[in-house]
Amino acid sequence: MSWDRISEKLTILADAAKYDVSCASSGSKRKNDNKGLGNAEGMGICHAYTEDGRCVSLLKILLTNVCIYDCLYCVSRKSNDIKRAGFTVNEVVELTINFYRRNYIEGLFLSSGIFKNADYTMERLVLIAKKLRTEHNFNGYIHLKAIPGASKELLDEAGRWADRLSVNIEMPTESGLKLLAPDKNRDDMIHPIKYLKSAIIQNREEKALFKKAPLFAPAGQSTQMVIGASPENDMHILHTANYFYDKMKLKRVYYSGYVPISTDNRLPVIGTPVPMIRENRLYQADWLMRFYGFDVKEIISPDNPFLDLEIDPKLSWALRNLHLFPIDINKADLSVIKRIPGIGVTSALKIVAARKFNKLNWEHLKQIGIVISRAKYFITCNSPQAVLKEFMPHEIRQFILQHGNSKYKASFSTQLSLF
Template sequence: MECRISDKQMSIMDKLGILTDAAKYDVACTSSGTDRNGDGTGMGNAIKAGICHSFSGDGRCISLLKILFTNECIYDCKYCINRCSNDVPRASFTPEEVCRLTIEFYRRNYIEGLFLSSGILYSPDYTMELLYRTLFKLRREYNFQGYIHVKAIPGANPELVRLTGFLADRMSVNLELPTAEGLKKLAPNKHRKNILAPMRLIQNGITESKNEVAVYRHAPSFVPAGQSTQMIIGATGESDFQLMMVAQNLYDKFSLKRVFYSAFVQVNEDKDLPALPGGPPLLREHRLYQADWLLRFYGFHAEELLDENRPNFNVLLDPKEDWALRHLECFPVEVNRADYQTLLRVPGIGVKSAQRIVKARRSANLRFGDLKKIGVVLKRALYFITCQGRMMYNTRIEEDYITRNLLSVKEKLPAEAGGMSYRQLSLFDDVRFAARQQGISQLG
C-alpha cells in the first residue's frame, strides 16, 4: 500500500515546516522512562535521562524530532487546527522521508529520538500501517536504535498496533476529551470505546512482554517505556474533580506512565467551542499537573484533593498546600518520628527530602537547620512541622493565618517578559519547558 502524496511539488523541508508546526498542540511527548542501550550493530540508544526535549524549526538544539506523519485528516474535530473542514496547508511524508530526516538529524547531533503522530489519512488502518512501515524501516533497514515514541491510531487493526509496539519505546493513545459526552459534542467521529481498546491492548502487551522477558532473557520488548495519554482541558465543562477522577482511573486501570493536560487553545471559530477572553486556562493546567504529581508520587487519591461539593482547585495555592489547610487536624507533624507517607503530605517536603529525612534521623535528631540542608522548603513547611517537639516560630495553626502567610510567599510560575502569565507546555520551546518544570518542581 503506497502513501497518497498530494504534495509532490513540496521539498522535504517544506513538508517538515508544515508538519512540525502541526504537531505543536500535542504535548504528550516527554520521552524519559526507558534506559536501553544499542546492541552495537546500529546507531543510537535510548537513555532515560538523555531525551527530554524536542527539535525546533528555528535551529535551537532540542533532542526530540516531533512531527506529524500527515496533517491531512478525515475527521472534523471542532477543536483541531487540522480538521478536514479547515483550509490549511496540507502535507504528508512518506516512510522513507521520515527515516531520512531522523537519521540525518541524528548524525548531525540535532536529535536523539523521534516522536511521531499523525492525522487520519483515508482510514485508521491505512494510517496505522504507514506508521508501522515507517518504524519497521527505521529499525530494520536503517538500524536506528534510538528512542521512538509513536501514537497508536484509535480504530486501527489491533494487530497493526501490536506489531508497532515491538518497534516503539513508548506509545500513546490520546483520550482527547475527558468524557464521552465531550467527545460526542466536539469530536463526533471519535468514540470512547475505540480510544480505550488500544490502551488496553498496549497495557496487556506490556504485561505479557515483561513476563516473557523474565523467563526468556532475549524476548523482544513491547513498549518498554510504557504508554501515556493527553486530555484537552477547558474545551468542555468538566470540573477539576472530574478530570482528576478520570486520570486516577486511567492510572489504576491502564497502568499509564503519564497523563498530560493540554489547556484548550482556540484555533477555530465554532459555536460549540467556549469563548476564551482571558486566553487558554494555563494556570488551571498548571494546578492539574501539580495534582497529578500528588497522585503519582505522593500517595494521594483524587477524592482526597477534591469532591463534588468542592470540585475545583484553588488557583492561588498549590494542591498540597490547599489540602493541608483543609486538614489542619493532621498537623503539626514531628519530623523525627513521622513515617515516610506522612512526611510526603507536608507542604515543602518532596519525595527526595522525605527520603533524606528518614535516612538522616537514624543517626541523629534533626533540627530546622538540618532540614534546610536536606532540601525542605521551610518557608512552606514551617507551619506544619515540629523538630524535637518545637515549631520553628511561634505560629498559630489557623487556616486564615497560614493562608495569608503562604500567599505572601511568591510561587514560581511560568513567566514571560512584560509580566506574569501561564503559558502552555510546549516541547517546541525549551525555555517554556524549563520554566514549566521549574514551576511543577515547586510542589513539595
C-alpha cells in the same frame, strides 16, 4: 530531494503536531548492543527548549495533516482551511537519522491525521518505525500514535518497533467528546488502550521468564486530554486520569491546555488565554497521585470540584486537614513526611536518612533544601517552634501567599488588590 519542499513540509507538519504535549523519552530499555545508532535506555534528555519553555526531546511531527475527521478543537480538522502536506516514509526516516546523528533529538514522535482509514494510516507509521529499526540499526526512542480502529496485527507490530505507544482520549469525558468531536467514539479509543495494556503485561511476563523475548513498547503507553475546551471540571479530569493509571496501567496522562484555534461558538474564542495555571495544578495533582501516595479523593471532592489556582494541591490538602499536623520531622514515617507542604520526595528521603545521625533542627532542614517558609506551619523539629500560635487555615494561606514568590503572582494581581 527538494530541500525547499522538505522545509515547507516540516514547517506545516511540526506546527500541526505541537499540540500533542508528550515529549517523554525516558523509561525505555532499548540498548545499543548492535553497534548501531542510538541508545534509549535510561533517562530521557531535553535537547532544547522552545520559547514557550517546553522541552524538545523528540522530532515531533505528523506524517500528514490530511484528516477525514472534523474535531472542533484540532487544527488539522477537515473543515479548516489550511495548507496540507505529507511526508514520504523515506523523508521521515532521513530526518530522524540526520537529526539524531547531530544530537538534536532523542528520537521520533510520529502522529498523523487519518487519511483513507485507520489501518492505512497505521500501516505507514509502523513502516517508518520498522525501517528505522531494521535498515538503520536505530536504537533511539520512537513514540508512535496508535490510531483508534487500527487492526490488532498493526498494533502488535507497532509495539514491536516502538518504545511507547499512545492513544489520545482527547476529552476528559464521553460527553465532552460528543460535543466537540461528534464523529469520534470513546469506545474506539478505549479499545486499543485495553488491547495494548494486556499485550504489554503479557510481554513483561514473557520477559521475566525469557530474557531474550522481544521488547514490546518497553516505555509503556500514555494518553492525553485537552483541558479547557470542553466544560468538564477538575474532578472529572483527575478521576479519568486515575482510571487510566489504575485500570489501564498507563505510564503517563498528559493535560494539554487548549490553545484557541477555532471560531466555532462551542469553543473558547480566539485570544482566550491558554489555561496554563490550571494545567500546572493538574500536573501537580497528577504527581501527588503517582509519587506522593495521595488518593484522588483526597485531592479533589464534589464540594470543591476545581483545584485551587492560587495554591498548590498539596498545600490545599494540608489546609483542609490541619488536624493531622504538626508532624515531628524526627519521628514520622517517610509516607507522612512526603505529605508535608514544602517537602518534596528527595528532601523527604534525605530527612529520613539524616535523622539517624542527628536530631534535625531548622538549620539542618534548610540545608537539606526544604522550603521552610511553607513547612514551618506543619512541622516540629529539634529547635524551638517557628510558629508559636495555632493559626486558622485561611491565615496560613494568606501568610504563604504574601511571603511566597509564586510564579503566577502576576496573574492574580487583580484578585489580590481587592484585599
